[in-house]
Amino acid sequence: MEVFESRELHEECGVVGFYGVDHAATHAFMALQALQHRGQQGCGIASLRPDGTIALHKGAGLVKDVFGKNELSFLPGSACIGHVRYPTTDVGGQENLQPFLVSSKGCHFALAHNGNIVNAARVKGFLEKHGHLFHSTSDSELFAYLVGSGLHGTDWETSIRTAANMLDGAFATVILTSDTLYACRDKYGFRPLSLGRLGEGYVVASETCALETVGASFVRDIEPGELVRIDRNGVHSSYHARNCSRCMCSMELIYFSRSDSVIEGCSVHGFRRLSGRLLSDEQPVEADLVTCVPESSMSAAIGYAEASGLPLEMGLIKNMYVARTFIQPTQSLRDVGVKMKLSPVRSIVNGKRVVVIDDSIVRGTTSRIIVQMLRDAGATEVHMRIASPPYAWPCYYGIDTGTREQLLAAGHSVEEIRKMIGADSLGYLSVKALYQASGRSQLCTACFDGRYPTEVY
Numbered sequence: 366m367e368v369f370e371s372r373e374l375h376e377e378c379g380v381v382g383f384y385g386v387d388h389a390a391t392h393a394f395m396a397l398q399a400l401q402h403r404g405q406q407g408c409g410i411a412s413l414r415p416d417g418t419i420a421l422h423k424g425a426g427l428v429k430d431v432f433g434k435n436e437l438s439f440l441p442g443s444a445c446i447g448h449v450r451y452p453t454t455d456v457g458g459q460e461n462l463q464p465f466l467v468s469s470k471g472c473h474f475a476l477a478h479n480g481n482i483v484n485a486a487r488v489k490g491f492l493e494k495h496g497h498l499f500h501s502t503s504d505s506e507l508f509a510y511l512v513g514s515g516l517h518g519t520d521w522e523t524s525i526r527t528a529a530n531m532l533d534g535a536f537a538t539v540i541l542t543s544d545t546l547y548a549c550r551d552k553y554g555f556r557p558l559s560l561g562r563l564g565e566g567y568v569v570a571s572e573t574c575a576l577e578t579v580g581a582s583f584v585r586d587i588e589p590g591e592l593v594r595i596d597r598n599g600v601h602s603s604y605h606a607r608n609c610s611r612c613m614c615s616m617e618l619i620y621f622s623r624s625d626s627v628i629e630g631c632s633v634h635g636f637r638r639l640s641g642r643l644l645s646d647e648q649p650v651e652a653d654l655v656t657c658v659p660e661s662s663m664s665a666a667i668g669y670a671e672a673s674g675l676p677l678e679m680g681l682i683k684n685m686y687v688a689r690t691f692i693q694p695t696q697s698l699r700d701v702g703v704k705m706k707l708s709p710v711r712s713i714v715n716g717k718r719v720v721v722i723d724d725s726i727v728r729g730t731t732s733r734i735i736v737q738m739l740r741d742a743g744a745t746e747v748h749m750r751i752a753s754p755p756y757a758w759p760c761y762y763g764i765d766t767g768t769r770e771q772l773l774a775a776g777h778s779v780e781e782i783r784k785m786i787g788a789d790s791l792g793y794l795s796v797k798a799l800y801q802a803s804g805r806s807q808l809c810t811a812c813f814d815g816r817y818p819t820e821v822y
């Protein structure tokens with residue numbers, strides 16, 4: 366039985382942390398809902414009790430379902446960390462939900478992270494040979510173990526820096542101890558992590574949309590390789606790595622992050638709108654209207670319509686109330702799954718040449734169904750325009766792409782893909798235009814060009 370979802374790519378996780386904020390867990394509950402798009406499998410909040418111990422509640426499901434008034438009342442205090450999760454490299458068991466609480470040998474802390482550590486198997490194998498048993502398949506348990514075991518004879522900050530330095534790959538991590546909140550990013554800066562101010566306290570969150578939701582003001586991004594310590598003396602910064610780079614995941618800008626977030630100074634909506642304009646310049650087509658696959662490609666469709674002069678219309682609508690994941694045994698039932706989620710607006714597309722803007726084609730299943738849906742609703746031509754380059758290489762940094770064999774663009778030309786999805790024409794954004802839209806000279810674009818910023822173990 367195959368797991369099918371109408372979105373073909375999945376973000377791994379989102380994290381938040383609060384310090385010096387009354388009712389911190391309730392604020393985390395709201396912030397995690399703002400990050401719900403980053404993971405729907407499960408969530409958790411660990412909060413600091415006044416006596417210095419840490420309370421934890423986590424469970425499978427959406428934030429609104431896991432946390433009610435009762436659960437939040439058991440999470441007192443003015444400091445906490447929280448997490449939303451989508452499983453990628455590991456299986457989706459309860460034991461992998463975060464935050465992880467470590468309580469042994471006088472060491473008591475909670476940890477949550479977003480990203481994927483590429484040398485985890487190697488480091489775990491080494492530790493297992495020396496007798497350590499892991500209880501989950503999550504990279505976070507490894508991170509927590511390294512922090513905890515490094516504490517003997519040293520302080521928290523040194524221990525976290527040493528652990529972070531041993532791990533290669535993507536992580537945006539928050540750690541809560543009996544009196545301090547720590548936040549750090551890997552030295553490549555794959556995953557975003559922002560610092561905000563809320564009253565006299567501080568907030569860290571995977572995306573700025575979570576800061577906005579709780580009424581925090583943006584202070585700055587946490588830098589690649591940086592470890593931030595937040596305690597009663599304020600914010601203190603140090604670095605766990607040298608030779609840091611700025612390889613932000615380009616899919617954060619293209620697809621994952623919320624349009625109202627700002628990532629390292631780049632407005633996600635602004636990026637997508639400009640990439641749509643550049644897509645129109647690079648891939649023009651004679652047509653009657655532009656439409657988008659709601660909602661992540663809406664901003665790119667606005668840009669495409671502006672640059673092409675074609676009207677932007679709501680040719681497809683999304684049913685907000687359909688469960689996100691379907692497990693369907695046959696192709697025809699999987700097709701029904703997409704149709705439950707998306708519907709063409711016949712009165713708009715009937716008799717029209719339609720340009721459909723989407724953010725990516727990964728396995729091609731959804732694109733094929735969308736093209737057919739629009740034709741069935743009377744579109745005379747369907748031209749697919751993709752606001753990213755062909756997705757041909759798997760991600761090792763926390764995005765669920767499947768294997769290279771499962772990626773359509775890995776084994777097929779653009780023309781072959783066009784035929785497979787049944788479009789009249791198909792055009793992608795170039796890697797050059799992707800950089801141009803971001804206004805950056807460094808990004809991770811490995812899934813488009815196979816140039817991985819780290820060693821791939």
Ligand code: SF4
Nearest residue numbers: 614615760809811812
């Ligand atoms: S490989 Fe692609 S999805 Fe993965 S971090 Fe790089 S840009 Fe993002």
